[in-house]
Amino acid sequence: MRRLILASLAGFALLPLAVSASEFSVVQPGKSSIVFVSKQMGVPSEGRFNKFAAQIAFDPARPELGRAQIDVDLASIDAGSSDANEEVKGKDWFNTREFPAAKFVASSLKSLGGGRYEAAGKMTIKGKTRDVVAPFSARVDGNAVVLDGSIPILRLQYGVGAGAWSDTATVADDVQVRFRLTLSAAPPLKK
Amino acid sequence: MNSSTNMPARYSHVAIALHWLVAVGIFCAIPLGLYMADLKLSPTKLQLYAYHKWLGISILILVVIRTLWRVTHRPPALPASMSVKQQKLAHGIAHGMYLLMFLVPLTGWLMSSAFGKPVVMFGVLPLPDLIGVDEQVGKFFEEAHEVCNYIFCTLISLHILASLKHHFMERDGILARMLPFLEKGKS
Numbered sequence: 438m439r440r441l442i443l444a445s446l447a448g449f450a451l452l453p454l455a456v457s458a459s460e461f462s463v464v465q466p467g468k469s470s471i472v473f474v475s476k477q478m479g480v481p482s483e484g485r486f487n488k489f490a491a492q493i494a495f496d497p498a499r500p501e502l503g504r505a506q507i508d509v510d511l512a513s514i515d516a517g518s519s520d521a522n523e524e525v526k527g528k529d530w531f532n533t534r535e536f537p538a539a540k541f542v543a544s545s546l547k548s549l550g551g552g553r554y555e556a557a558g559k560m561t562i563k564g565k566t567r568d569v570v571a572p573f574s575a576r577v578d579g580n581a582v583v584l585d586g587s588i589p590i591l592r593l594q595y596g597v598g599a600g601a602w603s604d605t606a607t608v609a610d611d612v613q614v615r616f617r618l619t620l621s622a623a624p625p626l627k628k
Numbered sequence: 629m630n631s632s633t634n635m636p637a638r639y640s641h642v643a644i645a646l647h648w649l650v651a652v653g654i655f656c657a658i659p660l661g662l663y664m665a666d667l668k669l670s671p672t673k674l675q676l677y678a679y680h681k682w683l684g685i686s687i688l689i690l691v692v693i694r695t696l697w698r699v700t701h702r703p704p705a706l707p708a709s710m711s712v713k714q715q716k717l718a719h720g721i722a723h724g725m726y727l728l729m730f731l732v733p734l735t736g737w738l739m740s741s742a743f744g745k746p747v748v749m750f751g752v753l754p755l756p757d758l759i760g761v762d763e764q765v766g767k768f769f770e771e772a773h774e775v776c777n778y779i780f781c782t783l784i785s786l787h788i789l790a791s792l793k794h795h796f797m798e799r800d801g802i803l804a805r806m807l808p809f810l811e812k813g814k815s
Contacts (some may be wrong), residue, residue: 477674477678478674478675478677478678478748478751479678479748479750479751479752480678480745480746480747480748480751480754481746482744482745483744517743517744517745518743520668520669521669524669601670601671601672602671604671607671607674607675608671608674
């Protein structure tokens, strides 16, 4: 009996949330992408990761309740040419044999106002974990929400591009990882 | 065509300077291009590609200036000892070389744009992309860049051989018009 009362109280407490808030958590892979821009001899060069898994729950009205984890399959990289793709999978770069995935886990999400948000969390690449901050925007598109943002990283902090490649005059240390994640609303809990 | 009396005996200092600047640039850019293309990907390869592009665009700028100078300043006439046929051949090769001095850097620039690797002069000044990114188009211009270079090298070889033939066999003083110290050495 007591349990029932508690449950119904909890139900009442959650009711306004369920009405006002809409949580988006189903990632649409075809409308989502992760690209990166690095500078080689001052030339911006774009690449992308074709495979990644994103587990995200985001409500633009209540960002602080959100959560996000993104796992990127590093071997799915397209760095612009076949020899570049082979090179960056190697030991000096990502060493994908030993470290197949990069991971971002958000530890806090907050609103910056005006449709801007910020996710702070931990990035793990090549076995090294660093704190990162990812500013992003969210806009509603039909019954989906589109998150656009970027995570600035310093590749040498993760040992990416070691040996001769550590010369930042040739390949800059700073790399912008840009993401676009299109999320549709979570399916109703009760079917 | 008769050589008129007001025709200069040799090229102007500006024309001579531009000729040799462009020549030195070409003699660096072509071997560099041949060497770097087959290198395994490395920081050195990225650096050499950047230097090659900066050099190529610098040559293109010099060639634009040179062409403007050429059309506004009359060059010395070819010696009357040359037959009409020879003169026509000399002019044909000269025109072909001017054309290739444009085509070689332009096909390189086009190929850079199409491959999505824009030219950023000296790592700081981004040049506009001539065309959009398209790998197939990039491969076409890569091929075109190579073919233009082979034709250009053939014409350069003919140009050098002809100048040596004129200097050492015909001794008509043609080389001295572009190398004034040869003239001074004689007198």
